[in-house]
Amino acid sequence: MSKIPYVDATCIGCNICPNVAPHTFEMYETDDGLKSKVTDPHGDDKKAIQEAIDICPVMAIHWQEIEEKVNKK
Numbered sequence: 001m002s003k004i005p006y007v008d009a010t011c012i013g014c015n016i017c018p019n020v021a022p023h024t025f026e027m028y029e030t031d032d033g034l035k036s037k038v039t040d041p042h043g044d045d046k047k048a049i050q051e052a053i054d055i056c057p058v059m060a061i062h063w064q065e066i067e068e069k070v071n072k073k
């Protein structure tokens, strides 16, 4: 099992997480204003992503467990 970050709908678009983990999060325009999204779940090391999770003022970033697919040849 591995884990990747995701941003939920409560994001208020404060632009902090792209500053903390710029290769993982990116702001984009929605009808409700700016929101953050994950562009590359492995873009930054887990420590930087965890820092973004911890610093988010509305706790909109979470870890999600995923199953890693192993390609056997």
Ligand code: SF4
Binding pocket: 007, 010, 011, 012, 013, 014, 015, 016, 017, 018, 035, 036, 052, 055, 056, 057, 058, 059, 060, 061
């Ligand atoms: S830190 Fe939280 S509220 Fe701010 S842009 Fe990132 S996900 Fe949204």
